[in-house]
Structures are given as C-alpha cells and as structure tokens.
Amino acid sequence: MTLAVDSVRADLAALVAPSQVLTDSAACAALAVDGKVPDWAVTPSSAEQVAAVLRYASEHHLAVIPSGHGTKVSMGNPPRRYDVALSLRELHRVIQYEPADLTISVEAGMAFGEFQNLVGRSGLWLPLDPRGGAESTVGGMIAANAAGPLRQGFGGPRDMVLGLKIATMDGKVVKTGGRVVKNVAGYDLGKLLTGSCGTLGVIVEASLKLFPKPPERATFAMRAGTLGIARDLHRSIRRSPLDPMRLVLLDSPAAALLGDSAAVPEATGVELWIELGGSNRVIERCMLELRRLASAVGATMGRREGAEEAWERVSNLALWLQPRYQDVTVLKAALPVAACEEFLSRAQQEAEAERITLVSFAQVGVGIVHLCALQETLSATFGGLVVRLRQAARDVGGTLVIEHCPLDLKSHVDVWGPGGDDLEAMRKMKSAWDPNGVLSPGRFLGF
Amino acid sequence: MKSKGLFRELARIVGDDGVLWRPEDLMLYEYDALSSQRQPDVVAFPRKTAQVVQIAKLALRYNLPLVARGAGTGLSGGSVATEGGILLVFSRMKEILEIDLENQRARVQPGVVNLDLSLAVADEGYYYAPDPSSQKACTIGGNVAENSGGPHTLAYGVTTNHVLALEIVLPDGEVIHTGACHWDRPGYDLTGVFVGSEGTLGIVTEATVRLSRKPEAVKTLLAIYDQVGDATRTVAAITARGITPAALEMMDGFTLRAVEAATHAGYPMDCAAVLLIEVEGLLEAVEEHADEIEAVCQENQAREVRRAKSAEERDLLWKGRKTAFGALGRISPNYYVQDGVIPRTRLPEMLDFIGSVEKKYDLHIGNIFHAGDGNLHPLIMYDERNREQTACVIKAAKEIIMRCVEMGGSITGEHGVGFEKSDLMPLIFSEDDLALMSRIKDLFNPLGRLNPGKLLPTGKMCGELRGGMAGGGPV
Numbered sequence A: 001m002t003l004a005v006d007s008v009r010a011d012l013a014a015l016v017a018p019s020q021v022l023t024d025s026a027a028c029a030a031l032a033v034d035g036k037v038p039d040w041a042v043t044p045s046s047a048e049q050v051a052a053v054l055r056y057a058s059e060h061h062l063a064v065i066p067s068g069h070g071t072k073v074s075m076g077n078p079p080r081r082y083d084v085a086l087s088l089r090e091l092h093r094v095i096q097y098e099p100a101d102l103t104i105s106v107e108a109g110m111a112f113g114e115f116q117n118l119v120g121r122s123g124l125w126l127p128l129d130p131r132g133g134a135e136s137t138v139g140g141m142i143a144a145n146a147a148g149p150l151r152q153g154f155g156g157p158r159d160m161v162l163g164l165k166i167a168t169m170d171g172k173v174v175k176t177g178g179r180v181v182k183n184v185a186g187y188d189l190g191k192l193l194t195g196s197c198g199t200l201g202v203i204v205e206a207s208l209k210l211f212p213k214p215p216e217r218a219t220f221a222m223r224a225g226t227l228g229i230a231r232d233l234h235r236s237i238r239r240s241p242l243d244p245m246r247l248v249l250l251d252s253p254a255a256a257l258l259g260d261s262a263a264v265p266e267a268t269g270v271e272l273w274i275e276l277g278g279s280n281r282v283i284e285r286c287m288l289e290l291r292r293l294a295s296a297v298g299a300t301m302g303r304r305e306g307a308e309e310a311w312e313r314v315s316n317l318a319l320w321l322q323p324r325y326q327d328v329t330v331l332k333a334a335l336p337v338a339a340c341e342e343f344l345s346r347a348q349q350e351a352e353a354e355r356i357t358l359v360s361f362a363q364v365g366v367g368i369v370h371l372c373a374l375q376e377t378l379s380a381t382f383g384g385l386v387v388r389l390r391q392a393a394r395d396v397g398g399t400l401v402i403e404h405c406p407l408d409l410k411s412h413v414d415v416w417g418p419g420g421d422d423l424e425a426m427r428k429m430k431s432a433w434d435p436n437g438v439l440s441p442g443r444f445l446g447f
Numbered sequence B: 001m002k003s004k005g006l007f008r009e010l011a012r013i014v015g016d017d018g019v020l021w022r023p024e025d026l027m028l029y030e031y032d033a034l035s036s037q038r039q040p041d042v043v044a045f046p047r048k049t050a051q052v053v054q055i056a057k058l059a060l061r062y063n064l065p066l067v068a069r070g071a072g073t074g075l076s077g078g079s080v081a082t083e084g085g086i087l088l089v090f091s092r093m094k095e096i097l098e099i100d101l102e103n104q105r106a107r108v109q110p111g112v113v114n115l116d117l118s119l120a121v122a123d124e125g126y127y128y129a130p131d132p133s134s135q136k137a138c139t140i141g142g143n144v145a146e147n148s149g150g151p152h153t154l155a156y157g158v159t160t161n162h163v164l165a166l167e168i169v170l171p172d173g174e175v176i177h178t179g180a181c182h183w184d185r186p187g188y189d190l191t192g193v194f195v196g197s198e199g200t201l202g203i204v205t206e207a208t209v210r211l212s213r214k215p216e217a218v219k220t221l222l223a224i225y226d227q228v229g230d231a232t233r234t235v236a237a238i239t240a241r242g243i244t245p246a247a248l249e250m251m252d253g254f255t256l257r258a259v260e261a262a263t264h265a266g267y268p269m270d271c272a273a274v275l276l277i278e279v280e281g282l283l284e285a286v287e288e289h290a291d292e293i294e295a296v297c298q299e300n301q302a303r304e305v306r307r308a309k310s311a312e313e314r315d316l317l318w319k320g321r322k323t324a325f326g327a328l329g330r331i332s333p334n335y336y337v338q339d340g341v342i343p344r345t346r347l348p349e350m351l352d353f354i355g356s357v358e359k360k361y362d363l364h365i366g367n368i369f370h371a372g373d374g375n376l377h378p379l380i381m382y383d384e385r386n387r388e389q390t391a392c393v394i395k396a397a398k399e400i401i402m403r404c405v406e407m408g409g410s411i412t413g414e415h416g417v418g419f420e421k422s423d424l425m426p427l428i429f430s431e432d433d434l435a436l437m438s439r440i441k442d443l444f445n446p447l448g449r450l451n452p453g454k455l456l457p458t459g460k461m462c463g464e465l466r467g468g469m470a471g472g473g474p475v
Helices: A002-015 A025-029 A047-059 A112-120 A138-143 A189-193 A227-239 A252-259 A280-297 A308-315 A317-324 A337-353 A379-395 A423-433 B004-014 B023-029 B049-062 B114-122 B140-146 B190-194 B228-240 B253-263 B283-299 B311-322 B324-331 B344-361 B387-406 B422-428 B431-444
Strands: A040-042 A064-067 A084-087 A094-098 A103-107 A161-167 A173-177 A202-209 A216-224 A246-250 A270-278 A300-304 A329-334 A358-363 A368-373 A399-404 B042-044 B066-069 B086-089 B096-100 B105-108 B163-169 B175-179 B203-210 B217-225 B247-252 B273-281 B302-307 B334-337 B364-370 B375-382
Touching: A002 A040, A002 A047, A025 A040, A047 A064, A047 A084, A047 A161, A047 A173, A047 A202, A094 A112, A103 A112, A103 A138, A112 A138, A138 A202, A161 A189, A173 A189, A173 B431, A189 B190, A189 B431, A216 A227, A216 A280, A227 A246, A227 A270, A227 A280, A227 A337, A246 A252, A252 A270, A252 A308, A252 A358, A270 A280, A270 A308, A280 A300, A280 B283, A308 A317, A317 A329, A317 A368, A317 A399, A329 A379, A337 A358, A337 A368, A337 A379, A379 A399, A423 B175, A423 B190, A423 B431, B004 B042, B004 B049, B023 B042, B049 B066, B049 B086, B049 B163, B049 B203, B066 B140, B066 B203, B096 B114, B105 B114, B114 B140, B140 B203, B163 B190, B175 B190, B217 B228, B217 B283, B217 B311, B228 B247, B228 B273, B228 B283, B228 B302, B228 B344, B247 B253, B253 B273, B253 B311, B253 B324, B253 B364, B273 B283, B273 B311, B283 B302, B311 B324, B324 B334, B324 B364, B324 B375, B344 B364, B344 B387, B375 B387, B387 B422, B422 B431
Parallel strands: A040 A084, A064 A084, B042 B086, B066 B086
Antiparallel strands: A094 A103, A103 A202, A161 A173, A161 A202, A216 A270, A216 A300, A246 A270, A246 A358, A329 A368, A329 A399, A358 A368, B096 B105, B105 B203, B163 B175, B163 B203, B217 B273, B217 B302, B247 B273, B247 B364, B334 B375, B364 B375
16 A cells, blocks of 8 residues: 555656655645545646646546635535545636736635735725635635625626636646636536536636625614514515625524624524615615615614624634534525525424524525534434425425535435436536546535 | 428427428528528427427437527527528427516526516516617527627626526437526536537527516716727726626717617717716616716716616617617628627727728728627628628638737627637637537537537638628628
8 A cells, every 4th residue: 555655646746746745644634525534635836737637546546636725625425535635725826817807817726815805906806705705715616606695796606707727637728718708609617617516627727707896885784573574674675776785684593693703692583684885875875775674564773883704704604603612514505585484484393393403594685594503413313304404495496405514414414415307417517527437526416 | 301201290299380391481591690501401390398309309310400599680600500400490489487576587488589578577677687689589598599698798797697497408309407496506507508508508498587676777878989999998997997887888980870870869970989888776876876987988088978868768779779780781781790809998909900900901890899898799891792892801800800819808709609600719719628618519419410510610611700701691
C-alpha cells in the first residue's frame, strides 16, 4: 500500500509540483468527507493542472472529490470511495474585471468575501448570500447552486453565471457561455454544472454578472401572533408593489435565536423579516406600505438596525448553530410558494409526535423552508422523521433534502430523496462526463 | 423519401386534416424569418404529447429528420427542415393548461403565443416577462428552443430565467419531465440545458413558466441625439450610475426614418439616433431613476428627452421599436440582420466600426440595438438580385461578427445559432468545447435526426456565414 501511495504521489507531483501533493495524515484528514480520509491531497495552481489531475484519476480509477474551502462539504451522501482530494484553494486569481460592464471573471477558488470586497469598491455586488458566506469559494457556491434568502430579490447563482471554464475527466479545459451578459451560442452547460455538486466536471473559472448595490438597505421585523396571520401578511406583501430583497418567516424559537444569539430558544411569536433596498425616499415609502399591511392583519413591526449579522446567520444556519449545540441537523424543503404554511404545520405535527423540536426559517417568497433540529436524537428515529417530512413535502408538490447532519443519520436515510422520470437522462449525463465514475462517486443522487 | 405510406401513417396519428404533403402546401414551411431554405417532406400538426411520441417513433422507423416549429418567426433558420423530413408544427397545441397565480406560474403547450400568455393574466396584474419583438406571433415552445430574449430582458433575464419545468419527448419517443414548479429540485438542471438547445436534444411538449407581477409604475423616455456617439456613451453612463433600466434600446436615424414612415410613432425624422429607455418599479424609485437618466442623457448632449405622457404614447413608441424590422423591409428588397453581442461599454467603438464597414462596401446598415446589454442588430440592406452587392453583404456581416468576437463578445445574443451561424461556432469555441457539446447532443439525439444541421458546425465551410443569402429575404 505504501508503495502505491508513493508511486501515485510521484505521478501527481509530476502533474503539479511536489509541494502541491500531500500524503501526511493531518493534511488528508483536514479534507475528509463524511469521515472518509483521502490518501492524497492535491492543490493545483492552474486550470490545466486540475484537468491533468482529473485525467490521471480517471485513467487510474482513483476517486477524486473537488473542494473549495469546504463550507458545504456536509452536503451529499457519503462518498462510495475517496482517494484524491482536489483542492481549488490555490486558484484564486481575478482573470478579468470590467466594472463598467458589470462583469467579472475569476478563478473558482476565490473566497466569496474577497470577491465581494473587490467589486464592492466599485459599488457593485453579486447579490448572493450562500451557505458558507464570505468563506465560500465562488466555484463551490456555483457547484452547490448555493442561494440564501437574497434569492427573493435576485434569483440564484444559476441566474448570474455568464460562462464557466470546466476541467473535465478527459483532461481538457472547456468553456461554456462567455463573458457578455447576453449569449445563446451553444448548449448552456453553465446551467448543467451549476448545482451539479462536483460530479460532472470541476469548475475552474466563472464569469459572472454583477449588480449595482442598492444605495440604502433596511430590515423590518414584523411580529404576528400566529402562523395564519403571518401567512396573510406575507401574501399581502407579495401582492403589493414592494419588491423585497429578502423575506423570511421565523417561527417563535427561530425568532428568539435570531433576536439574541445568547438566548435559549423560547416562544415569543412568529416573525416575518423583510429587507428592502433603494434610496431613503423609497425605503420611507416601503415602510409606510408595510405598516399599512401589518396593521391590516394585526401585526406589529419595527426596524432592525444592524441586521446584517442576523441575515448572515439565516443564510448560514448550520455553521452558526453547529458550535452551540451538540448535534445540528438542517433540512431544506423546496416547495411551491403557496404551500409553505401547510408544510410547516404538518412538519411541526410530525416532529411533535417524535418529541423532536424543529426550528424553522422559511423563505416564504421563494418556497424554501429550513428546518433545524438542535438536539441529539437517535438517528433511526430521526431518519424516520426525515422520511415522513419528505413525504409531507412531496404531498404539496415539493422536495426535501438534508443539508447538514451528523454522519450517522446518512446511514439511515438518503440525503437527496428519490428522483423523477428524468433520472435516467441524468445518469446518462453523468456517464458522458465521467465515464469511469470517479468524480465524487455516490455523493449526488447515487451517481 | 416521400412515400404515400408515411403520409398515411401520419394521418392515422394526427388525422387527415393534420398532415400536409402537397408541394404547394409545403412551400409555406420552407422558410422562417431568416430566409427560405428547403421544403420538409411532410408537415404534421400534433394535438397532444402522445401524438408527438408516435411521430417521433415513426420518424425513427423511416430514418427521417424531425424538426419542431412554432410560428416560424425565428431568425437563424432553426425551424426550417434544411435536410427535409417531418416538420412538426405546434400551432394546434396552443392551450394554456394551468394558471396558478398564487405560485406565479403557468403551464402551457408549446404552441401558445408569447403575448397571449401575458394577456391571459394581465387583468390580475401579472405578465410573462420575456418579450421578443415577434411576441404577437412567436410561441413559447419556440422561445424555449431558442432561449429568446427581447427588450425587457435587460432587467428580467431571458427565457431560461423564466422556465421552471419542461415535458420533453426524446427522439426515441421517451417522455421525460425536467425541473419542477419550485426551486432547487435535487439533480442536474436538465431544463437549463434543454432551453436554448434549438430542438436538437428533444421536443418540448409542455412548459411551466414563471409569471411576474406588473410593476406599480412605468416611465418611458425617448432621448434624441444629433450624434450617434453621444447616444452610445449615454448607455455606459446610465450603467455607471448604478441604474438598471427595464429596457434600454437604441435606433439610429436611418432606421428611425423607416420606422416613422411605417408607424407614425412620433419619432423625430432628422436626428442621428434615439434611445428608448424604460424604468419600472415602485413609483418613487421610477421617478428618481427617470430624473437621473434624463440628467445623464442631457450631460451626454441629448437634443431633447421626451417622456411618454400616457399608456398610448408608450405603446406607440414601443410599436415603433418592435416593428422596426418590418419597417426596414418596406424600403429594401432584402435585409440581413445580425445578433452579435459586445461588452456594452464598447458600443461607441462598435458603431464607428459598423459605419466604416458600411462605407467600405457602399451599403446601408440600419442599427437597432438592445444597447443596455450590448446586443447588436445591425440590418444590412441589399437586393439579392444584385449578386455583387449580395457578396458584399456577406463580407460586411463577417467583418462585423468578427469584431464582436474580438471584443470578447458572442455571435448570437438571442436569435440562436441555427443553420445560419453553426459554422461560426469555432470563432468562439475551441474544438474541445465543441466536442463536448457534440457529446451532449449524442446523448439525447444519437442518430442526429432531430433538427439536423443546426447549432453545431457541420464542418463544411468553417467560419462562413450562410444566413439570409439563400433566398427569400424578409417576410
């Protein structure tokens, strides 16, 4: 085994540089995925090197998992095999930045925080608040199609990717799309790679559409007595001329958690948080509108100063909660917008029956509901609950996935749930890109 | 090829009134808005998905090309059966199957006309955002195939940003459902791949699309310039102010005069260019942005900035813009329209370049741009009976598209690659890029019988344009 380790190490070192291949246990353990530790950790510094490593892995049937800063590594089923860790962290250059055109091309390993700082200097931003926040890499964010509550106002990574460079398993670096904001030449493989969770190819460079930052932003918290009142309120907001950037419904424990990071969750009432952007005059108008809508249903409201930290927590549930609780599980239901409340009440019933407390954060305008369990629970019990919650989501026309959980739970329940009648087409897609099945094997829908 | 047996079998699937095979009938289907190419062997009008499945299997058995077509308004030859075969025309699958306002979505058959969908939900305050200029005729199925744009996609995105789910018939007759009516369905985004695949991967038989809320306020401005350069500089200046208008269109004086003669929209006849700018949203935001835009226009030497005072005035200004191609068709026997894209800050430079090409070849070129996103539609006037001039048009068009590529742009922003530009693909994609696209195509369309000769290079005449030159010209 040691010999094999050394010979592969030498081969990989020839493709990158000796210092970019690590085999020591600490370096490899740091890149473990669901408890599986790779034998080699490679950190290429160019797109071509990434492609060369992929080709080598494919030819030698070595399972390889790409990663950025690992902020979303808890997503996915445990890998069937894991031999080579492919870290993109050394690919972090800006390739081309045209602030006047609102476009930028960067390498995939660039940290999102650094990215936002750079474009922020020209008054621009990429209006995304992904899991992992500033720590995420641009490539990882696209590979996971990671969108937070800002999706309400701006859509997700899918809508902002203009083009990608992708390293493929046959050792090529291919391009899809381009650098201009409108382009329909060729198949839109950027859409395919967005959200493919590192199972088709490795994103090495992304061209993105930037947006002007709103001059002012304001967050209002509206307190509603019941879920029903909250529903009436956000329905009337969605039918109003207001165009919120973020809109999140917090159940009582979630509101308590968010209101005071030190507080123990306790019932205070359901809250609806809304963020709006524009000039002061526009925000003034929005506030009047909101006040009118709130009083019509008997809700109270107040402006939250310094809400950015709270919003970061909402987009980063697992990372925020993890250090403070023994075991954190975060489930994500994606639903038709109108079905959020029905799903939420059913989820609470199912959870109560198992004596499990679920804290819920619902992006009610886009139909994304996060349910968090903060206590240690027997995995078998919790697995059963996930299956029933998944059924509840399906019953209203949605899906449910596990975003983050203790490893043990993954042996009881599939992270993604069942596929549809296009599963075979997806399988074909996977084998066209990765014929030897060595790229993140088993992580995504069993591919 | 044209066997009576095939016609009979098709008639058994779609009924006697659902098949056309006489040459005089087929003539109507030998062209799209690009040009006339060749006749299909037979035209079939399916009424439901099951019939499309049967026809796909039949095409397979007869080893015939199968080409889907909506209203035939495409500008890249995408819906013309350039290699013959069965043309599937979706004009009888035009039902809006479901409107779900609570979830802001609609499920439609592919033959639904783009504008009809918006009209169906207008009273409730909703609309379907992508608005190609042909929206009164073009179909959602065609929009999905071509990933169509339109003036208002500057702020709201093109078709792909508004399609949630698809029902697709694959060439072997298998039916799959991609996407979902909600975000983040686990799995690969096949919907995103099929949108814009120009009928080469599968045939869309149903689409679920997003409906948007109508804004509270809309303001439409017309900025009039004596110098084209001032108009193009204004475009960059508006973006630099952090304003994203809902639409930002440019027309040059030559185009304007033709448009005015055709529509009497009230455009000035003596100017060098106009910008048609629209801002939408909350009343207060719209007022602020309109004032700011007006100031920017004036800083850039606009002769005059008009604001539409009523919905009628606004409609008239847009009618002028949306019928501009037709207006130019009135003054020239033929025109050839391009669809290149450049970074929007390079517009002034590009316009100068187009001007120099115009002089070099002694041609008239009308310029209609989706200026806000750098999408150019230069219209080159010509008379196809004049062979020398036609040859110049090809050269001029090539030079313009090459310049777009050199500026880091694209060969097509919204019209699609189709038959017209398939051999230009190597200008922006490497062999490896194209090989991967071929692999994706082979996955779904292994025999290549689905819309053959489109999107990917045929390799016959690399780097050549073969667009409007083949015959018919504008319709």
